[in-house]
Amino acid sequence: MQDNTESIERQNENEDIIIQEIKRISSELSHDLRGPLQIIRNCTYLLKLDPDDLNPTEDIDNAVSKIIDMLNNFREYYKGNEINKYAMDFNPIMEQALKEVDIPDTVKTEYSMNQA
DSSP states (O other), X not given: OHHHXXXXXXXXXXXXXXXXXXXXXXXXXXHHHHHHHHHHHHHHHHHHHXXXXXXXXXXXXXXXXXXXXXXXXXXXXXXXXXOXXXXXXXXXXXXXXXXXXXXXTTOOOOOOOOOO
């Protein structure tokens, strides 16, 4: 039973690590994209005020290029750092879950798991 609990705790820790990494990635990406997107927003605002007074195409192009570069770098970095998959025996988890569930005596439970 101790092994089952440890296995569940390790799985929970791994899930917590993955969730924290996703939070970090999304925060970093949103922060880095905000600058170039603000440039595009400012250029469109100025165009609305006086379309003949400004030619912001270079600024917009540079901002879009920065966004594309960030996304490409992001993709390349995480392509090499994929989440590792590993085999896990779910039988102890199933056994523990069935022990903790209040099953009436009139109900028969069976489970079968293929071992990979």
